[in-house]
Amino acid sequence: MTALAERARAALDPVHWDFFAGGAGEERTLRANEEAFSRRRIVPRVLRGVGDRDLSTELFGTRLSMPVLVAPTAFHRLAHPAGEVGTAGAVAASDTVMVVSMAATQPVEDITATGAAVWFQLYPQPDDEFQRHVVKRAEAAGCRALVVTVDSPVFGRRERDRRNGFDDLPDGYTCENMRDGEGRVREIGFDPTLGWEHVHRLRASTGLPIVLKGVLHPADARLAVEHGVDGLIVSNHGGRQLDGAIATVDALPAIVRAVDGRIPVLVDGGVRRGADIAVALALGATAVLIGRPIIWGLAAGGPSGVRDVLEAFRDELDHVLTLAGAARPSDLTADQVA
Ligand SMILES: Cc1cc2nc3c(=O)[nH]c(=O)nc-3n(C[C@H](O)[C@H](O)[C@H](O)COP(=O)(O)O)c2cc1C
């Protein structure tokens, strides 16, 4: 475990630590994500006169200072009283993007009020009218894209949570963005009957870019492009859904080939070092998302802990790019990964 994770563990209620750290089943996929990155080796280029680096990256008209986004994760107030608003403050200072979870514990309006660039994540909701309500609210709050998580037709089996009897937020916490038109908090719906027609309905209900999160098969990546999706996140939900699913960096190359530059491809799961980001970029990802390390930063140090995590990723990526002979993220090429 990293020193930061140790500090987070010491700060957290053990049941909440298990919720944040854990995965589905026997956590094979959770481990596989990190292991697959660890196995990759970078093949540097030399004497390329790299000079000053420029890590900035554009996505859907927003300029990010680096190709690193905050992944949507539930329940930030269980990690630290500053909650999602605290995380967003750090994201604003680091000038990147926060994807706000549908299971956030603070109102999306308070999160965007920090000045952070925000995308809103939603689980496709079976009740169309309610989903439209949530989408309109995210739009009105100033969210710049919708991230639709498609790897959760049912909720994953998290054995640690079952053992601990953790299945809901404690009293005094709610999913503030699950309120309906009357202000009542709904349960998040998971629905295995939903198909591509659901994406069509969403497409018709918003002008925001739609990013599908949780695609691992190249055939689904091709279908997503055909169905008018604007971006993809190659993800196995940090090993919290299908235990046994392919590691994300192993799935990435085939998806990049299938998409063939038509829409941006992002990836998350097991990104722990600047070298992991460089590998993902070289294999064709436009950017990566970070899940657990952000929660560890929040739990251990509040908003400034999140800032430290983001700045450590920036510093490491800059260093790796220089050593690998790349002035920009887009200079890295697939032949630089072994
Ligand atoms: C505690 C926790 C909560 C999560 N909540 C959500 C969520 O609400 N929506 C979602 O799409 N993904 C959720 N995820 C998955 C993350 O967005 C992301 O795919 C994953 O954490 C990336 O892997 P990493 O933690 O290894 O960086 C969650 C992950 C964790 C660890």
Ligand SMILES: O=C(O)C(=O)c1ccccc1
């Ligand atoms: O998606 C998740 O991984 C997750 O932990 C979660 C928890 C509660 C509500 C929604 C998602």
